[in-house]
Amino acid sequence: MKFPLLPAALLWCLAASAQSAFKTKNVFIITTDGFRWQEIFSGADPAIINDTEFVQDTSLLKDLYWDNRVVERRKKLMPFFWNVIAKKGQLYGNRFENNKVNVKNIFKISYPGYNEILTGYADPLFIPNLRINNRNHNVLEYFNARSGFNGKVVAFASWNMFPNILNIKRNRLYLNSGYDSVPENGDEIGQKINEVEGQILPKGNTRNDLLTSIVAREYITKNHPRVVFLSFGETDESAHHRKYDKYLQQANNFDMMVAGLWYMIQTDPFYKDNTTFIITTDHGRGKEADTWCCHNWYTRGSGEIWMALIGPDTEPLGEIDQPGQIYQNQIASTVSMILGQEYKSSHKAGRPLRSVVTANPLSIPDPPLLEQASK
Numbered sequence: 001m002k003f004p005l006l007p008a009a010l011l012w013c014l015a016a017s018a019q020s021a022f023k024t025k026n027v028f029i030i031t032t033d034g035f036r037w038q039e040i041f042s043g044a045d046p047a048i049i050n051d052t053e054f055v056q057d058t059s060l061l062k063d064l065y066w067d068n069r070v071v072e073r074r075k076k077l078m079p080f081f082w083n084v085i086a087k088k089g090q091l092y093g094n095r096f097e098n099n100k101v102n103v104k105n106i107f108k109i110s111y112p113g114y115n116e117i118l119t120g121y122a123d124p125l126f127i128p129n130l131r132i133n134n135r136n137h138n139v140l141e142y143f144n145a146r147s148g149f150n151g152k153v154v155a156f157a158s159w160n161m162f163p164n165i166l167n168i169k170r171n172r173l174y175l176n177s178g179y180d181s182v183p184e185n186g187d188e189i190g191q192k193i194n195e196v197e198g199q200i201l202p203k204g205n206t207r208n209d210l211l212t213s214i215v216a217r218e219y220i221t222k223n224h225p226r227v228v229f230l231s232f233g234e235t236d237e238s239a240h241h242r243k244y245d246k247y248l249q250q251a252n253n254f255d256m257m258v259a260g261l262w263y264m265i266q267t268d269p270f271y272k273d274n275t276t277f278i279i280t281t282d283h284g285r286g287k288e289a290d291t292w293c294c295h296n297w298y299t300r301g302s303g304e305i306w307m308a309l310i311g312p313d314t315e316p317l318g319e320i321d322q323p324g325q326i327y328q329n330q331i332a333s334t335v336s337m338i339l340g341q342e343y344k345s346s347h348k349a350g351r352p353l354r355s356v357v358t359a360n361p362l363s364i365p366d367p368p369l370l371e372q373a374s375k
């Protein structure tokens with residue numbers, strides 16, 4: 001019997017069941033808000049690092065993050081990305097090589113970006129960064145409703161808008177965001193986290209990323225969730241405050257926190273060699289020395305992002321230096337694919353990124369597109 005006689009949905013199911021051969025049992029989606037692809041792929045920007053409008057001590061900042069050679073400079077800023085992910089994982093979005101990652105939504109601000117990452121749907125309806133419960137269903141709640149994942153899907157975020165973005169009122173997902181306290185249950189670390197959070201005044205909308213990291217690590221070590229969304233926010237905060245020195249330091253901290261988490265995962269028998277990280281950002285920023293602080297629908301560069309992956313099924317292609325174009329709306333279905341499932345939702349969702357798991361993407365057929373079905 002020839003395959004074309006089978007409907008696309010059945011083909012995908014066959015492929016999906018064949019994909020139980022995938023080693024990935026757990027997926028972490030990790031984001032840092034509004035961090036540019038320019039710094040990932042070329043390190044500190046020569047057009048900004050010398051500008052005293054954005055940098056208090058240009059000489060010291062250059063001691064920390066500058067090198068005339070791009071490959072050394074980017075490694076200084078993001079050592080985990082360039083020493084580990086670039087060797088064992090994949091890095092998309094180097095526009096100097098014509099490899100592009102873009103958001104599909106036209107707004108290029110945070111709420112629409114996180115919505116696109118988590119639902120696979122670039123909602124044409126404008127969702128401002130306000131406390132509006134998201135009408136779209138996300139891949140986290142999709143997995144939380146499936147056997148083997150129920151109660152094992154969790155989210156940690158620095159930004160306190162996530163109760164609305166994830167719509168936890170509707171789906172009751174476990175989320176710790178902003179300055180949410182953690183359950184103490186008589187344990188010392190929980191008490192300490194709450195004490196420190198209590199002492200931070202005034203509390204902004206974005207928690208210190210290091211606290212978010214500690215809260216997440218504590219929970220992950222004790223409870224072993226299978227799907228984790230971990231969202232950091234201080235890169236965007238520093239950029240809006242027009243502080244390029246702080247922005248680079250936060251990026252460096254982000255790299256260090258992801259490195260620490262990867263080390264923790266790879267030394268925990270529950271997660272070792274069966275966990276995939278997908279790392280990205282919600283939007284880009286201006287590409288010029290006088291627009292890098294901003295991002296919105298009219299600032300050029302705001303829709304340009306990047307994506308990194310590492311895990312047991314990720315082909316170790318490193319930095320993708322071939323021309324190509326992928327989109328933010330492909331992340332949700334890629335998470336699903338790696339877990340051997342088809343992502344189903346009532347809205348349109350981007351196609352899974354097959355190049356992640358195989359050097360021969362044609363060996364896995366596309367899932368039927370819901371947008372085609374609804375035409």
Ligand SMILES: [Zn+2]
Pocket residue numbers: 034110236240295
């Ligand atoms: Zn922003």
